[in-house]
Amino acid sequence: MSNKGITSRSESYSQWYLDIIDRAQLAENSSVRGCMVIKPYGYAIWENIQRELDLRIKEMGVSNAYFPLFIPKSFLSKEASHVKGFAKECAIVTHYRLKETKDGMGVEVDPEAKLEDELIVRPTSETIMYDTFSRWIESWRDLPLKINQWANIVRWERRTRLFLRTTEFLWQEGHTVHESHEESKKQVIEALEMYKRFAREVLALEMYGGKKSESEKFAGAVDTYGVEALMQDGKALQFGTSHDLGQNFAKVFNIKYINKNGELEYPWQTSWGVSTRMMGAIVMSHSDDLGLVLPPIIAPIKVVIIPIYKEGNKDKVMEFVKDVESKLSTVVDRVHLDERDFVSVGFKFNEWEKKGVPVRIEIGERDLEKKMVTIVRRDTNEKEEISVNSIGNDIKIILDNIQSELLKRSQKILEEGTTQVSSYKEFKDILKGKKGFLKAYWCGSKECEDAIKYETKATNRCFSKTGKGNCIYCGKESDKEWVFAMCY
Ligand SMILES: [Zn+2]
Missing domain, CATH: 3.30.110.30 (C-terminal domain of ProRS)
Incomplete structure (x- = not known):
């Protein structure tokens, strides 16, 4: 536990970003260069993102599946521009065994255990999936095929930054196969629009979304569409892409199907994804100098209750606090009662503020008779007193309001920026x-x-x-x- 301060944005925007990630306990650098540890609080946010996104992916008729982490090197080189795009950032498995060193003090790579067909740790899964799809697809009856995978990805980045650019990151990648280009192009836009809706409704982020120029498109794609949000320092952050792959991969992976006229044809494909990069976008777009600010929908804790009592009246206050907690919990989920005795009230205020909990409720002895509690909104830091009688519905309205106000703020930043x-x-x-x-x-x-x-x-x-x-x-x-x- 620490109560260290946060560098202000005006002093150093990049240090402010790192401070928020540290103080809100989202993630940290690991002993593996460029690879991060996502801490429990950060991972809880990711799980909420995942759940909301997974629902929307399935609404498009897509099913989840899982493919291998390793890709034969030969697969990657089948599509010329695809390999060119990823060659410079590949991790390659060349051996499969270690042996004891001669002095018996350590281990080294066993030169005799060299892989004949070297393996790439997936930088994206088009190749391994489409090799499989070539066996799954035979006729028009097998189409459209719509698969999504939640997985980790490795791209050997030279310069890394928590969430924004890490050697290993988490993502979802959707891959679909269709009978016509018209249909696959529709899917590319449907995925793009789904990301836009998701960003607005869940992350409270406004953005631009559209086709990328030739030089910015995905390696191997006919067209790439991206979503771009504006951060508070005036820089853009791309947090999702959707690709029209045409028949490029179908041709090299020999995916063919018999169409309704009995002729053999190559199908049309798409792929689309978003990653833990979104976590960086959330930090950089909503947060302030006091710490993280979270849209309620993805907050691991939506409301924190902090009891305030002096020695001797703890029981009386806690009885009232528990009553408030149970009233609230029937209407609002993810309510947390901070019962810790070993830290001060001030410490608690500070900690939950840094962690971006949308609403804080303070309950002290003087509130007992009035049947009122003090609430503080994290987005505006405004305080108000509300009655305990209608607390569930009132807090629910406030949470909805925070969610929509954050989006409005993001829309204003985009417009003015x-x-x-x-x-x-x-x-x-x-x-x-x-x-x-x-x-x-x-x-x-x-x-x-x-x-x-x-x-x-x-x-x-x-x-x-x-x-x-x-x-x-x-x-x-x-x-x-x-x-x-x-x-x-
Ligand atoms: Zn020109």
């Missing part, structure tokens, strides 16, 4: 100052995109809309507006 720009000078000036999302026309050439990235560090995040304008870099006429930002 988006600037329509028509000159490159303005574009650069904004990136030097408040940053945020920049909506600008771009001609579609890789040269312009690369130059913008090199000169400003801003990248093309996603497509915005069709219209009429001039490329922000070369000035050529363009009918497509895009969203640019510096990103995590």
Whole structure:
């Protein structure tokens, strides 16, 4: 237990982020470089995210399954651009045994236990799944096939940051197979829209979502769509993607089906996923200088009750507190009564504030006769007194209000953080100052995109809309507006 403070956002945004993760006890670095330990409180948030997301995935007619952690190296290289995209960050298993060193003091790799077909620790599961799908799919009757996997993923990152970029992370990956491109394209958008709804309804996050440019798309995809939220420091964070894989993988993994006319055809595929990166997005978008702020739907504890008593009147206060707790628990779930005797009330206030518990209830002796309690909202830090008689419904309304206010706040941040720009000078000036999302026309050439990235560090995040304008870099006429930002 510690009661260390939190660096303010104005002092150092990146240290503030790490402080929140530490003080709220979400995660920590492990002895394995780049790999994090997700602590119980952080994992409880992830479990709530998982449950809400899993419901929505299943509503799309998708079933969960599990595939191997290891992928034969030869599988990964079947799709040329896919292997190119992941080659630089692969963990490879080359041996399967250790032996004692000559001096008997330790162990070393047994050179005789070399794998003939080396294995990759999955950086994503397209290849291992589609090899399997080629045996599952024979006719149009087997389609559409819709599978989701909850799993861990390994990508050997050089620079890591808790939740945002870690060598190992957790995610869900959906993979579907369809009879026509029209149908698979519909699935790509359905998954994208599901993520958007999920972000708004559950994470209270507003975002941009749309097609990615050629250079930003997934390795092996025909098209990639992404969802991008804006963090408080003006940088964007991509927290989900949905890919139209066309027939690219079907062709190399020999997935074929007999269509309704009796002809053999390649099917059309999609894949889509979100990861523990979302945890970073939640921390960075809602929290303040006092600590974490959580949308109630994903909070491991929605309401914490803190009894306040002096020596001698504990029994009397606790009797009232338990009564309040039971009244509340019939209407609101995840209520926690902090009965610890070995820490001060002040310590408790501070700790739950840092952990982002949406509502705190303080109950002292003077509240007994009035039948009133003091509540504090974490999102606004406002205090108010409410009657015990209607406490369940009142708290429920407050929790719903916190959830919707956080979304409104996120919508405002996005709105105010988006600037329509028509000159490159303005574009650069904004990136030097408040940053945020920049909506600008771009001609579609890789040269312009690369130059913008090199000169400003801003990248093309996603497509915005069709219209009429001039490329922000070369000035050529363009009918497509895009969203640019510096990103995590
Ligand atoms: Zn251009």
